[in-house]
Amino acid sequence: MGMEKWGLLFSLFLSLTSFSLITASGHRVCIIGSGIGGSSAAHFLKSYSLSPSLEISVFERREKVGGRMATVELAGDTFEAGASILHPKNYHALNFTELLGLGRRGDNDDSWFGVWDGKGFVFKTMPPCQWVVLKKLASFFNSLLMFGRYGFSLLRMQSFTLSAVANFLKYYEDSRPIFESVEEMLKWAGLYGLTTQPLQVELEQAGLSDRLISELVTVIMRINYGQDVNISGMAGAVSLAGSDSGLWAVEGGNWQMAAGLIDRSNASLFLQEEIMSISNLGDYYELNSTKGNSYHCNITVVATPLDELNISFSPPISIPKRKLQHTHATFVRGVLNPGYFGLKSISEIPNLVGTVEVPDLPFSSISVLKEYSNEDKAYKVFSRVPMNDDLLDLIFSVRKEVVRINWAAYPHYEAPEIFAPIILDQLHLYYINSFENAASTMETSAVAAENVARLILSRLSSSLINESKGYVGTSISQERMHVDDL
Ligand SMILES: *[C@@H]1O[C@H](CO)[C@@H](O)[C@H](O)[C@H]1NC(C)=O
Numbered sequence: 138m139g140m141e142k143w144g145l146l147f148s149l150f151l152s153l154t155s156f157s158l159i160t161a162s163g164h165r166v167c168i169i170g171s172g173i174g175g176s177s178a179a180h181f182l183k184s185y186s187l188s189p190s191l192e193i194s195v196f197e198r199r200e201k202v203g204g205r206m207a208t209v210e211l212a213g214d215t216f217e218a219g220a221s222i223l224h225p226k227n228y229h230a231l232n233f234t235e236l237l238g239l240g241r242r243g244d245n246d247d248s249w250f251g252v253w254d255g256k257g258f259v260f261k262t263m264p265p266c267q268w269v270v271l272k273k274l275a276s277f278f279n280s281l282l283m284f285g286r287y288g289f290s291l292l293r294m295q296s297f298t299l300s301a302v303a304n305f306l307k308y309y310e311d312s313r314p315i316f317e318s319v320e321e322m323l324k325w326a327g328l329y330g331l332t333t334q335p336l337q338v339e340l341e342q343a344g345l346s347d348r349l350i351s352e353l354v355t356v357i358m359r360i361n362y363g364q365d366v367n368i369s370g371m372a373g374a375v376s377l378a379g380s381d382s383g384l385w386a387v388e389g390g391n392w393q394m395a396a397g398l399i400d401r402s403n404a405s406l407f408l409q410e411e412i413m414s415i416s417n418l419g420d421y422y423e424l425n426s427t428k429g430n431s432y433h434c435n436i437t438v439v440a441t442p443l444d445e446l447n448i449s450f451s452p453p454i455s456i457p458k459r460k461l462q463h464t465h466a467t468f469v470r471g472v473l474n475p476g477y478f479g480l481k482s483i484s485e486i487p488n489l490v491g492t493v494e495v496p497d498l499p500f501s502s503i504s505v506l507k508e509y510s511n512e513d514k515a516y517k518v519f520s521r522v523p524m525n526d527d528l529l530d531l532i533f534s535v536r537k538e539v540v541r542i543n544w545a546a547y548p549h550y551e552a553p554e555i556f557a558p559i560i561l562d563q564l565h566l567y568y569i570n571s572f573e574n575a576a577s578t579m580e581t582s583a584v585a586a587e588n589v590a591r592l593i594l595s596r597l598s599s600s601l602i603n604e605s606k607g608y609v610g611t612s613i614s615q616e617r618m619h620v621d622d623l
């Protein structure tokens with residue numbers, strides 16, 4: 138296939154040159170957004186280019202870096218408010234923490250969970266044990282309980298997830314090519330097919346029972362993406378992997394990865410600087426901010442979802458319409474009302490209450506973040522619509538403090554997915570978040586950003602080979618020919 142051939146050429150080219158051709162006078166790369174995508178892009182651009190003249194500027198409209206990685210203060214304690222968990226095979230994130238000297242902590246133990254259907258718990262695991270010896274026994278009984286309810290479908294679910302994860306791991310192989318489109322990127326790893334069908338269909342084809350799909354799988358989708366099993370098989374597989382064991386988070390907050398990467402990449406950081414227009418002025422892009430500042434950039438990387446922003450492009454760009462799924466995260470310090478769940482005592486309510494897809498169920502999940510005493514806990518509630526005080530009064534018997542955050546959290550997934558281009562204008566305007574239609578996680582953003590960084594450097598290098606050619610305006614195919622010529 139043609140794609141593979143190009144891949145080989147690109148990787149050959151890259152290993153031969155190590156981007157050492159970038160020696161021409163100053164190139165300013167402007168990155169819009171300081172979340173994990175923008176900060177990873179800055180990091181990879183800096184570490185892959187040997188040129189000190191690559192100047193990186195990062196623009197952030199809020200007063201803090203991190204994007205959808207943020208913490209919340211609840212009654213004196215700090216918790217992850219947005220993107221909160223990482224998978225043990227999230228190798229970029231693991232490397233970032235090592236590089237930046239950040240600590241890692243295990244995720245809360247949510248093994249005591251229940252599936253709530255609005256009337257009762259259709260399934261519940263055993264409460265945790267104090268004694269270490271019994272802990273193992275309890276987890277064994279929990280496995281038996283799960284097996285009793287879902288049978289061999291559980292193994293099929295596991296192998297479906299494992300195979301998607303195995304394919305994703307290809308993006309860490311040295312032989313990975315540089316991709317110019319998300320479709321090409323997914324096809325190469327054998328993941329594209331999963332984006333064309335709903336998860337429900339994929340799982341039925343994999344032989345999972347209706348019960349497992351409508352209960353456990355639905356619970357996981359509602360927790361991780363606030364959506365039902367109509368999301369694409371790809372987003373579904375990533376979400377299922379997010380319920381594996383061995384999950385972790387950065388000690389003190391995941392946002393520190395973004396802060397550290399931006400710092401280490403020696404990028405200039407502009408906080409509270411919202412970019413409202415991007416104009417191609419021939420040799421460079423002019424970025425204007427809402428504060429009236431103008432910045433000139435040879436390369437522009439959009440590292441934030443464009444869907445709810447009002448950035449005007451000149452000349453205009455065209456990307457497929459995409460709806461973002463809003464997740465309302467409500468943090469409550471207090472205690473749940475057992476009566477709401479038809480129970481007598483708080484000690485009967487599982488630490489993680491997941492829900493199935495039932496109309497009018499007012500929340501997607503409730504989990505205990507920290508237990509101060511049996512009558513005083515910190516909770517996180519996810520819902521698709523805001524949780525008003527009246528509703529919280531029904532669900533909680535004690536409320537000392539409430540913090541509400543409305544996240545434009547991830548795309549509203551709809552198979553078959555349509556992807557925005559990575560190169561928005563055929564020139565030097567890039568879009569990292571087009572990958573979010575495949576899946577939206579910290580690691581997938583880092584993988585997408587790493588590819589964009591290599592794409593930028595490879596296109597920059599090949600264009601600089603021919604000094605007589607201004608690099609703005611070189612077409613992709615011309616550049617491929619240059620690669621060929623090597
Ligand atoms: C993580 O860092 C190690 C050591 O620098 C490197 O060999 C490895 O390729 C890195 N992994 C990824 C996914 O970049």
Ligand SMILES: *[C@@H]1O[C@H](CO)[C@@H](O)[C@H](O)[C@H]1NC(C)=O
Pocket residue numbers: 365366367494
């Ligand atoms: C999937 O979407 C269809 C059409 O919008 C809807 O009828 C169906 O109920 C959805 N399935 C689930 C499990 O929510």
Ligand SMILES: *[C@@H]1O[C@H](CO)[C@@H](O)[C@H](O)[C@H]1NC(C)=O
Pocket residue numbers: 189403
């Ligand atoms: C960091 O950036 C400044 C200018 O922004 C430059 O003078 C300096 O050489 C850079 N340092 C490194 C290590 O790249």
Ligand SMILES: *[C@@H]1O[C@H](CO)[C@@H](O)[C@H](O)[C@H]1NC(C)=O
Pocket residue numbers: 414415416423424425430431451
């Ligand atoms: C950006 O700002 C410059 C300088 O103020 C101005 O000349 C230009 O028209 C602005 N561009 C847009 C698209 O608003």
Ligand SMILES: *[C@@H]1O[C@H](CO)[C@@H](O)[C@H](O)[C@H]1NC(C)=O
Pocket residue numbers: 163164165420421433434435608609
């Ligand atoms: C980079 O942008 C500057 C404007 O900031 C422009 O003068 C310069 O020509 C551009 N460099 C290249 C190689 O196009």
Ligand SMILES: *[C@@H]1O[C@H](CO)[C@@H](O)[C@H](O)[C@H]1NC(C)=O
Pocket residue numbers: 445446447
């Ligand atoms: C974008 O513009 C629309 C219409 O002018 C407005 O309703 C919306 O609030 C704006 N969005 C942002 C993020 O500024």
Ligand SMILES: *[C@@H]1O[C@H](CO)[C@@H](O)[C@H](O)[C@H]1NC(C)=O
Pocket residue numbers: 603604605606
């Ligand atoms: C350099 O670019 C110019 C303009 O595109 C082209 O005419 C010329 O053939 C190129 N030279 C080489 C050596 O590719």
